[in-house]
Amino acid sequence: MPLRLHEIRALGDDRYEVTFDGEGGATERVVCRVFKHKGVSGIRMEPDLVMTKQPPQINSREVAAAVLAYHRSQLKSPRHEQAQSHGSCDQT
Amino acid sequence: MAGESVGVDGFLEGAGPWVADAVNVTEGGAVLQSTAGSCVAACGEMLSGGAMSQAEFLAQLGEWSNPGALAEALNALEGVTTWEGGYFASAADAVVAAQEGQMGAVLQAPFLPAHMVVLEPGEAGKFLVRDPAIGGTYEVAVEWITKYVAGGVW
Numbered sequence: 001m002p003l004r005l006h007e008i009r010a011l012g013d014d015r016y017e018v019t020f021d022g023e024g025g026a027t028e029r030v031v032c033r034v035f036k037h038k039g040v041s042g043i044r045m046e047p048d049l050v051m052t053k054q055p056p057q058i059n060s061r062e063v064a065a066a067v068l069a070y071h072r073s074q075l076k077s078p079r080h081e082q083a084q085s086h087g088s089c090d091q092t
Numbered sequence: 093m094a095g096e097s098v099g100v101d102g103f104l105e106g107a108g109p110w111v112a113d114a115v116n117v118t119e120g121g122a123v124l125q126s127t128a129g130s131c132v133a134a135c136g137e138m139l140s141g142g143a144m145s146q147a148e149f150l151a152q153l154g155e156w157s158n159p160g161a162l163a164e165a166l167n168a169l170e171g172v173t174t175w176e177g178g179y180f181a182s183a184a185d186a187v188v189a190a191q192e193g194q195m196g197a198v199l200q201a202p203f204l205p206a207h208m209v210v211l212e213p214g215e216a217g218k219f220l221v222r223d224p225a226i227g228g229t230y231e232v233a234v235e236w237i238t239k240y241v242a243g244g245v246w
Contacts, residue, residue, distance in 0.1 A: 037176035038246060040189045044178035048158035050198060050206050050242065053129060060200065060242045065181040 003028055003049070003057040008070045016067055018045070020058065032063075034071045043067050106225045109201050110240045114221065114230035122210070124227030129155030131208045132162050134224035135196040138210045139245065144169055159198055159208070159245045166245065179243030186241040187234055190219055196245035197221075197237075206242065 003020040011017055011031065020028040032043045043064045050056045103119045104111065111117060123146055125134040136149035139162075153161050159177030166175045179198070180186045189195055190211050197211040210222040218231045 033178075035176055035178065038189065038192050040180070040185050040192070040246065042176065042178035042180055042185070042243065044160040044176075046160070048160060050179065050200065051132065051156060051158035051208070053156050053205060055203050055205055056200060060179040060198075061181060061183070064179045064243075068181045 005058075005063060005066055008067060010070075010074060014071065016070065018063065018067060022057070028057075032067045034068060041068055103226050103228055107223070108199065108204065108207055108225060110199050110207075110232075110236065111223065111226065111230060113236050113239070114232050117226075117228060117230040119226075119228045121229040122222035122227050123224055125224035126150070127155055129157075131224045132157040132159075132196070135208045135210050135245075136162055136165060138222055138224075139166060139175075139194065139196055140169055159196060159243055162196060162208075163245045175245050177243075177245040180241070183238035183241075186244075187237050189244065189246040190237050190241065192246060197241045198243040199240045200242040201240060208244070211237070211241070211244070 003022050005018065006021045007019040009017045014034045016032045018030050018032050022028060030045045030047060030049060032045045034043055049058050050060050104117065123134040123137045125131045126146055130146060130150050133149035133153055134146045137144060137146040149165060152165055163175040163177030167173050191213060194210065194212040196208050199207045199209060207225060209224065212220050214220040214231060218233060219237065221230050221232055
């Protein structure tokens with residue numbers, strides 16, 4: 001996939017800013033919201049990088065897994081409140 | 093959002109590679125997408141039980157829409173928060189969601205645009221797919237879901 005996950009940063013309210021690195025130094029940013037519905041966890045991303053006219057530049061399962069893992073690590077953190085607004089996770 | 097042709101004449105002309113891994117491919121039983129980018133709108137008509145047409149979803153969502161937007165449109169139509177839309181972290185989660193009942197499933201295959209179909213539990217552990225790219229249905233196994241379903245509306 002041409003876009004590689006670079007960083008996840010907590011925005012609060014189960015929302016995370018996800019930064020991707022592309023070819024030639026290009027970057028792409030999306031906001032992901034974590035949710036659980038009918039017992040299944042998922043992420044919604046804005047803008048959506050999967051359902052586009054062109055083939056997706058990301059592996060959505062890898063992105064969702066990374067964001068959900070980071071979300072769970074934030075929930076387990078004793079400094080959860082601080083981490084929600086200031087936390088970040090460098091994927092590189 | 094339909095994938096490349098599998099080289100079959102007739103109604104299978106617009107089929108993605110996921111159709112080749114299915115059985116009992118049948119014409120009819122699905123809303124045929126009206127434009128190349130209206131698979132989400134066509135799935136909206138099917139998931140709403142025809143309460144809203146593909147044309148109405150298309151006017152609201154536009155072409156090349158996504159599961160999050162469709163979930164919001166369906167919730168607005170039904171007046172309750174029945175649907176959520178997004179992407180799964182694992183193949184196992186995709187299977188669990190599919191087993192819960194009818195869903196709109198986002199299919200992803202390498203080097204192809206993603207595509208949305210309606211997926212519902214069938215008989216003997218199989219699942220029925222209503223594919224707007226061909227306006228037809230087919231049956232798939234759990235392995236098909238683990239291979240292709242990246243997300244959806246459930």
